[in-house]
Amino acid sequence: MAAVTSVLDVGALKKDFPLLSRGNGDHPLVYLDSAASAQLPQAVLDAMDVYYATTHANVHRGVYAIAEEATRQLEAARLRLGRFIGAPDPQREIVFTKNATEAINLVAFAWGRQNLGAGDVVVLSEVEHHANLVPWLMLQSELGFAIRYLPLGGDFHLDLSGIDRLVAGAKLVGVTAVSNVLGTVVDLDPIVTAAHAAGALVLVDGAQLAPHRHVDVGGSGIDFFALTGHKMLGPTGIGALWGRAELLDAMPPFLGGGEMIRDVRFDGFTPNELPWKFEAGTPPIAEAIGLGAAVGYLETVGIDAVAAHETALVDYALRRLTDAYDEIRIFGPAPDPVRRSGVISFAFGEVHPHDIAQVLDQYGICVRAGHHCAKPLMRVLGVPATTRASLYLYNDEADIDALVDGLATVRKLFS
């Protein structure tokens, strides 16, 4: 098997991540669950610690020096994130949220409540994460609109052959950019074209895209984009919604409280301007700064280098897995630099994912077993659960080799 020629020096990169140096006592950590949450480089940890130790104060209101500095750093993180994903007007269009789920809920309950009613249509897909499904189901029972689903094709890509029929009459198309189960990279261009032709807006769940691929929301034609910090080397508790400024401007507020107002009287209030209209209460300041540092780290490594590394590595992984084990069944598309990411869901004979993950855990290998917050997709695939390994910039061939070797023990125990 030819060695993977990587654009990244993973050996050096791994040293940037303190948790990856720990083992489980007997084995080094083989972390293959970045789709669930990624590890944090020291630079991100330092950024948050330094903030708390030297600069912490509440933002947007203090006159004293550290309050001004904290505000400056928070807003700098906003701009940095916005530029990283190609936002035309980051200062107004990047709304900090708790995570991607909250970002999607923001669109559902601020934009959706204002614009959807019985007789309207929202189009989602069969591969959506619950975050881009449940809010619409909740809103549907409130407002009575119909939901249609772009189907999954036999090749594990979305079947867009009937898209014009599906989006006819739709007001919004919500779709993931990368499936957290299948590793499918969705081709957004035809979806945007069809949606806009039908008069529908496009919301993209970018949770699995932003950490791994170059994103250009401004050039893509989409209308809303959700991302989460902890999947892109940042801390938990921070995410963002990008929305086109004119859309966000027209939407009513989502959560109410301090910060999101310009004026409050006993008989009413005036909301603040963008983006703070949608940021009620004290924001997760340290976490936003941490996310800014994470973006900086990805910029230094180079997001295109990350993508190229993962493409080569997932190619290696799929070949090693299918060569070694007849009984392995991959749920996901064929290797492809554009259309496939580093997420690998698989079945291993009849062995339950829980048991697979348990055995691999003994070797320090972290994979995820379950429905991956995509239960309707599991029904489409005809399985209750899969085992999922997911790659990121700090994974290398040795990690894949360990996974392949660990599966030998699974086979021994359960066949």
Place this chain on the structure above:
Amino acid sequence: MNELEDLYREIILDHYRSPRNRGELPVPPAHRVEGFNPLCGDEIVIFLDVRDGAVHDLRITGRGCSISQSSASMMSAAVKGRPVGEVRDLVRSFKSMMAIEESPGDDGSAPEGSDRAPVDPGTLGELGALQGVVKFPVRIKCATLAWNALVQGLDEIEEGVDDA
């Protein structure tokens, strides 16, 4: 791999590969009860035929991980033919082995006394093999799935819940 050996003992794997008492029973006279572990998708369906105060017969269907399915199989072998009172005692002992504290009256019985002796897994026969699960807390729910469904079934029979 001592820890793995603790969890996946031979007896457990045997029950997983050749589960006992698989199948269905006609409902009625049997009672059908379902158990489900939403975390990982383990499912269990128990068909319970209780006559003259004893578990006259039972069958199990379902699918899931080795722990949930083998525990269900071992349970079925352990309770078949036994009086309901003994079965409830066995459930308590098993859950105690799984380090689960039962609040008093969970199954309508007398509160747990502080003088209750710790359960010796050796007295539980084959079921003692599942003791290793305690080291893997996430899997305790897998091991107890069938037992909780069993208790629910017995409760429903006693309360006269109809089988639709």
